[in-house]
Amino acid sequence: QLNALLANCTPDDKFMTGIFLRISPDGLLTMTNAGHPPLLILPADGTNTVVMESRGMAMGIMDQELIPYTENFYQLQAGDKIFLHTDPEYINRDNQPFEKKILITFLEQNRPSDLKKVLNDLQQKQEEFAKDNPASDDLTIVGFQFEKSS
Numbered sequence: 001q002l003n004a005l006l007a008n009c010t011p012d013d014k015f016m017t018g019i020f021l022r023i024s025p026d027g028l029l030t031m032t033n034a035g036h037p038p039l040l041i042l043p044a045d046g047t048n049t050v051v052m053e054s055r056g057m058a059m060g061i062m063d064q065e066l067i068p069y070t071e072n073f074y075q076l077q078a079g080d081k082i083f084l085h086t087d088p089e090y091i092n093r094d095n096q097p098f099e100k101k102i103l104i105t106f107l108e109q110n111r112p113s114d115l116k117k118v119l120n121d122l123q124q125k126q127e128e129f130a131k132d133n134p135a136s137d138d139l140t141i142v143g144f145q146f147e148k149s150s
Contacts, residue, residue: 006059006060015035015060019031019039019084020032023076025148025149027076027146028073030072031073033069034056034058037085037086038052038053039083040052040085041076044078044081046111049108051104054070054072076146078147079145079147081111081118081145082144082146085103090126090133091133103122106122106125118143119141
């Protein structure tokens with residue numbers, strides 16, 4: 001329904017991507033992706049970063065009431081960190097983007113750090129990577145840590 005609303009109120013060349021999340025109190029994460037870069041989960045147990053690649057169509061492209069979107073599931077554990085991010089808009093002087101592989105390596109190397117520190121250090125690393133090249137679009141990363149309720 002949101003897709004149909006956006007398709008009818010935005011110019012033809014405009015669209016919106018997004019990830020919809022629902023996390024139950026016991027940590028069951030349910031995710032639907034509408035054309036957004038993948039959700040990243042950094043497990044607290046030290047295992048590899050989980051890349052939830054599921055892709056649905058961006059919203060507002062087609063004027064259609066019901067577009068099918070897939071739900072994906074992941075069981076979170078206490079201490080798992082979840083990251084949502086926009087496309088890699090930081091480009092270095094060699095015209096190389098701050099791509100997903102670099103982001104994942106950084107997150108894994110900084111796994112033990114406090115979430116706020118990880119986000120601050122990531123911003124600094126991205127700015128150093130790009131040097132004086134301004135970003136061409138929005139730059140957003142949201143991180144949060146799952147803690148089971150007692």
